[in-house]
Amino acid sequence: MIPQEIIRRKRDGDELDPDDIRSFIAALAAGQLSEGQIGAFAMSVWFKGMSRAETVALTLAMADSGDRLQWADIDRPIADKHSTGGVGDNVSLMLAPIAAACGLAVPMISGRGLGHTGGTLDKLESIPGYMITPDANLFHKVVREAGCAIIGQTGALAPADGRLYAVRDVTATVDSIPLITASILSKKLAAGLQTLVLDVKVGNGAFMADRAQAEILAQSLVEVANGAGVKTSALITDMNQPLADAAGNAVEMRNCLDFLAGRKADTRLETVILAFAAEMLVKSGIAPSPDEGEGMARKALSSGQAAEVFARMVSMLGGPADLIENPGKYLARAPAEKPVLAPRSGWLAACNARGIGISVIDLGGGRRHPADRIDHRVGFSELLPLGTRVSAGEPIALVHAADEAAAERAAAALAAHYRITKEKPELPPVISTRI
Known part of the structure; x- marks a missing residue:
């Protein structure tokens, strides 16, 4: 060769x-x-x-470039979810424990940030002690006993993808449908899944800004995965604004803990998480219909079972056992915080979600080169959703920065990423298509 x-x-x-x-x-x-x-x-x-x-x-x-995981001793359906990436997209952090609390086993192999999008592993590394690359025995033990484990690729699991993934991030080749398909599915096939659901993002904050391209990607993923023996479906979701009301690492982890505690109900984020939980439960045969699957997911949240699963997973993977009770004790805060004020009154009609992701990188919360270290403390929180009526001088977000100068720059950049209009905007649905 x-x-x-x-x-x-x-x-x-x-x-x-x-x-x-x-x-x-x-x-x-x-x-x-x-x-x-x-x-x-x-x-x-x-x-x-x-x-x-x-x-x-x-x-x-x-x-096949590394090991393939086996789950013969686990009597739960083996299921997972993957997102093509977005800004403020921390769905996996909450979805995995919800699905596990409903009876699934979720061995979730996640990645770091790509381009302007945040990475699940980077968010988890804001938790002191959390091991993102445990050995195979511990990974298996956590999935078996906690119900889910969110980790990164080990050197033995699809190692070819690990190296290609890093090079794609810095060569502007992230948004290639064949490379995205192979990258996502190689890890999922190696993880020994039985079912898989895919979150294919579309919008100005996604790698696929064009709906037709997003549908082509979703079709590619579904066809290749089903052809490889994994029951797979995809939902196409909106990424024209951050999904959560936070973008960063520790700030999104705090958002996750608030969600598991029931403090983020009736949001776009909740809509997406419950839809994917229902999809996972139906495809795995746990729930007979999406409505019943969503009901099971809501019960797992309201009862505290999902939070308990998350806490058990964090503890077993080396993190603090009382993270949920005492997040402020462990999740570092940036030394400089500054509100972003609306420059005029009106409706938040549109935003540059990709630009917001780039602003997180500019703050130090993402990478320009594979070896860059990131500052887990920085980012944005309290982001108001599009369609919100604001008055001039009202906060639309809060910047978390390493120093006052960086906070000033980020606040100005974030304000410029939003468009305020006199009339209420018509917004696309957060979930548009199932494939």
Whole structure:
């Protein structure tokens, strides 16, 4: 196998055969390719695309580049959810314990931030002591005893994807449908899932800003996953504004704890979480209908069972046992906080969600290079949703920054990301399509 020949053929628009794809991915996993070769391959795929057969071959090769997990001793359905990424999208943090409290086993393999979007692992690392890469035995134990475990890729699980994922983040090749499909599904196939639900985001804060492209991606994911033997469906959800009222790491973790405590009801975030919980429960055979699945999820929340599952997972993975009771003791706060004031009266009609994600990176809450360290304290909270009536001088968000100068810059940037109109806007539904 000559890597540059495979890159050249894909660059020229040829269809690669499965053996070539397997050889290239095996070399990638073994550390035999340079970052330049990996980036050139990713860019070639971005420009020329891949056929369905190529995408299946890429997905299977990446899944087979390491270990495959087995769950024979767990008598619950093995299920998971994945999002294509957004701003203020911390759904996984709450959904996993809700689903586990309803009878599912959820081995959730998550990732770090990509581009302007936040990463579940980065949010979890704001919890002192939380191990995002436990050994296989501990991972298995937590799933079996707590019901769910949210971790990162270990070196043994789809290692080829781990390296490709990092290169995509810094080469502007994140939004390639074949690469997204293979990246997401290789981890899910390696995790030994029986069912999977997918959150495909569309809007100015998503990698897919165009609805038609989002539907193509959702169809690709569903077809490849079902073809590989995992029962899969997808919901297309709106990402024209942050999903939660926070964007950052520790700020989104506090948002998660508030949600599990019942303090974030009747929000867009709740709508999405309950819909995915219902989808997971129906596909796994736990609930006979979406309405009954949603009812089970609501009960898991209101009874405190979901919060108990989350607390058990955090404790078993090295975090503090009393995180839910004492979040302020463990989640660091930024030294500078500044309200963002509405420049005029009117309705919050639109926002640049991608710009908000970039502003989090500018504060230090995301990465420009794979090796960058992030400041978990920074970000935005108390973000008002679109469709809110505001008065001039009223806070529309709160900045959390490392110093006053950074807070000033971030406040000005955030205010510029919002459009205020005299008339109430018509907003798209938070969930638009099921595939």
